[in-house]
Amino acid sequence: MKIVVCVKQVAVLGDEVEFADDALDVDPDYLDFALNEWDSYATEEALRTRESLGAEGDEIVVVSVGDRQVEDAMRRCLAMGADRAIRVDGPGSADPITLARLLAPVVQRESPDLVFCGVQSSDAVQAATGTVLAELTGLPRVAVVTRIEWDPSAARAIVHRELEGGLVDVTEVDTPALLTIQTGINQPRYATLRAIKQAEQKEIEVVSPAEQGEPAFRVRRMFTPPKEEGAQMLDGGPADIARRIKEIVEERLK
Amino acid sequence: MSAVPMNGTLIVAEHVRGELRDVTRELVTAAHDLGEPVAVAVIARDPSQFDVNLEGVDEIVNVPVEQEEFENEVYQGVLEAIIAERHPYAVLLGFTVNSMGYGPAVAAKLGLGFASDVHGLSREGGAVVATRSFYGGKVDAELEFPAERPVLLLVRPTAFAPAESGGSAPTTHFAVELPASRARHLEFQDAAVGDVDIATADFLLSIGRGIGEREAIPQFEQLAEKLGAVLSVSRPLVDAGWMPNARQVGQSGKTVKPKVYLALGISGAVQHLAGMKTSETIIAVNTDPEAAIFNVAHFGAVADLFDVAEELEKLS
Ligand SMILES: Cc1cc2nc3c(=O)[nH]c(=O)nc-3n(C[C@H](O)[C@H](O)[C@H](O)COP(=O)(O)OP(=O)(O)OC[C@H]3O[C@@H](n4cnc5c(N)ncnc54)[C@H](O)[C@@H]3O)c2cc1C
Numbered sequence: 001m002k003i004v005v006c007v008k009q010v011a012v013l014g015d016e017v018e019f020a021d022d023a024l025d026v027d028p029d030y031l032d033f034a035l036n037e038w039d040s041y042a043t044e045e046a047l048r049t050r051e052s053l054g055a056e057g058d059e060i061v062v063v064s065v066g067d068r069q070v071e072d073a074m075r076r077c078l079a080m081g082a083d084r085a086i087r088v089d090g091p092g093s094a095d096p097i098t099l100a101r102l103l104a105p106v107v108q109r110e111s112p113d114l115v116f117c118g119v120q121s122s123d124a125v126q127a128a129t130g131t132v133l134a135e136l137t138g139l140p141r142v143a144v145v146t147r148i149e150w151d152p153s154a155a156r157a158i159v160h161r162e163l164e165g166g167l168v169d170v171t172e173v174d175t176p177a178l179l180t181i182q183t184g185i186n187q188p189r190y191a192t193l194r195a196i197k198q199a200e201q202k203e204i205e206v207v208s209p210a211e212q213g214e215p216a217f218r219v220r221r222m223f224t225p226p227k228e229e230g231a232q233m234l235d236g237g238p239a240d241i242a243r244r245i246k247e248i249v250e251e252r253l254k
Numbered sequence: 255m256s257a258v259p260m261n262g263t264l265i266v267a268e269h270v271r272g273e274l275r276d277v278t279r280e281l282v283t284a285a286h287d288l289g290e291p292v293a294v295a296v297i298a299r300d301p302s303q304f305d306v307n308l309e310g311v312d313e314i315v316n317v318p319v320e321q322e323e324f325e326n327e328v329y330q331g332v333l334e335a336i337i338a339e340r341h342p343y344a345v346l347l348g349f350t351v352n353s354m355g356y357g358p359a360v361a362a363k364l365g366l367g368f369a370s371d372v373h374g375l376s377r378e379g380g381a382v383v384a385t386r387s388f389y390g391g392k393v394d395a396e397l398e399f400p401a402e403r404p405v406l407l408l409v410r411p412t413a414f415a416p417a418e419s420g421g422s423a424p425t426t427h428f429a430v431e432l433p434a435s436r437a438r439h440l441e442f443q444d445a446a447v448g449d450v451d452i453a454t455a456d457f458l459l460s461i462g463r464g465i466g467e468r469e470a471i472p473q474f475e476q477l478a479e480k481l482g483a484v485l486s487v488s489r490p491l492v493d494a495g496w497m498p499n500a501r502q503v504g505q506s507g508k509t510v511k512p513k514v515y516l517a518l519g520i521s522g523a524v525q526h527l528a529g530m531k532t533s534e535t536i537i538a539v540n541t542d543p544e545a546a547i548f549n550v551a552h553f554g555a556v557a558d559l560f561d562v563a564e565e566l567e568k569l570s
């Protein structure tokens with residue numbers, strides 16, 4: 001059994017924002033980086049699938065597009081228990097069609113039984129890369145999965161697809177398949193310090209990017225949303241704020 | 255595809271268990287900003303059961319298929335066939351769980367311009383310009399798309415007002431042969447019902463990941479009781495198993511519209527806002543002055559939620 005998990009190192013914008021001189025993106029000095037929350041659930045789900053169904057020689061492979069820096073996020077997954085990591089040396093933040101074009105050759109080469117992506121990346125919220133990747137690799141797919149019961153011998157999985165309002169669509173999907181994993185499907189494990197140390201020593205395979213083709217969109221301008229309609233801010237210390245909140249609540253509940 | 259003139263905006267209606275979803279009406283309003291005739295495709299066993307005759311719709315395209323409920327390969331096959339025949343200028347789908355499963359695939363296969371979570375649309379000459387957010391809703395970006403190709407956009411629910419009923423569009427029929435689905439709908443399971451219905455409360459005290467740890471929950475249960483509020487939460491607290499599903503506000507939880515929504519330590523992710531942004535009064539407390547929740551809040555305070563909670567406790 002082999003499961004490929006696509007993971008992204010996401011950018012987290014702190015309490016302050018400045019834009020780069022060309023106004024096409026945020027100044028990178030204002031960004032912190034982390035493993036995408038959804039991808040830690042996807043990695044955990046792959047590990048659990050192996051633990052419940054697996055045999056000797058099964059592999060969990062994490063794949064990420066990005067520069068060297070994204071190896072930090074990949075090593076988090078290795079520390080959790082993934083066996084191998086492959087980095088595609090391309091732009092880690094791009095439109096979902098470009099990203100999937102970069103991921104597809106690796107998935108094809110690995111020819112896994114399952115491919116997991118996160119539902120979305122927290123910084124870009126495209127919720128699209130997985131679905132495009134399934135299209136480019138010819139795999140059936142289900143998006144926003146909260147439960148998986150896979151029967152490898154029948155080449156079929158019964159999965160829960162979580163719709164708006166929490167309604168669950170129970171879906172039967174042929175495997176190999178690509179599933180986009182939703183938070184809450186499991187509780188991702190913490191890596192032990194020892195595992196983190198060991199992951200630092202592991203080699204990450206680097207592959208050159210495939211032909212990207214035309215991007216699906218181009219950013220023309222980035223800006224902070226207009227604030228005029230924003231909140232009336234309550235000043236003062238916690239006691240003043242609490243008093244004002246109490247007043248507002250009492251008035252509005254009348 | 256560029257050789258054929260493109261025209262019209264195509265919308266795919268969304269429905270579940272025999273009910274049209276609100277986002278369909280919102281897409282009709284969004285389409286208006288593109289100034290093209292609007293066609294709404296309805297894909298179902300009996301498409302005529304859905305009333306999509308809304309103001310601003312110029313044509314209804316009924317597409318009868320075997321499957322009553324959504325399957326991504328069915329919707330993909332139908333949409334590709336309609337695009338191939340009609341060369342629409344733009345295709346608008348909701349940024350919903352269903353669309354996430356097929357919209358991006360159609361765009362990739364046909365080489366269309368594409369973006370998701372679009373919340374603003376305009377047209378400059380022949381070109382579509384779309385606005386979407388990045389970095390957890392903290393910044394917006396204007397996007398442009400490859401020239402002379404249709405664009406397929408997933409439009410953020412609740413970003414546009416719903417179109418009114420009462421249109422007078424003619425209905426046409428569209429037939430398509432589809433291969434067997436590789437992902438098949440079996441059944442629905444309803445969301446869990448809880449001990450309280452947060453959707454009917456006048457005053458919600460809503461806590462998010464900012465509370466940090468499970469041990470903090472009892473403190474807010476007490477505070478809610480003192481204030482006469484019902485306690486609700488953002489999704490991470492449910493994912494972690496700290497609170498039951500029924501307490502979750504947002505797209506995959508409950509849509510609420512209380513008189514007062516007091517949000518402590520909630521960032522304001524798009525799926526959270528979708529469930530509470532029409533609350534009558536929104537008060538948000540967050541240590542991050544750039545938090546997206548302040549864009550929808552009526553009153554905001556940049557402060558530590560525990561300090562404010564402690565003071566509120568003293569006052570009640
Ligand atoms: C398909 C789909 C459906 C979803 N449905 C929902 C849904 O129904 N409901 C929902 O909520 N989410 C939903 N989400 C998840 C959503 O994208 C966000 O991940 C989630 O809303 C974030 O919750 P949060 O604001 O509590 O956490 P975070 O985004 O982590 O924000 C925590 C906030 O707390 C602040 N903070 C930290 N410490 C303090 C302190 N001491 N005092 C004050 N402030 C502090 C931080 O500045 C931050 O803004 C969905 C996602 C997907 C993909």
Ligand SMILES: Nc1ncnc2c1ncn2[C@@H]1O[C@H](COP(=O)(O)O)[C@@H](O)[C@H]1O
Nearest residue numbers: 006008065117118120121126127128129
């Ligand atoms: N740079 C990347 N490298 C690997 N996988 C990615 C990358 N960007 C996005 N993904 C995958 O696509 C999912 C959805 O991201 P997005 O479509 O950008 O919201 C993520 O959870 C990852 O599984």
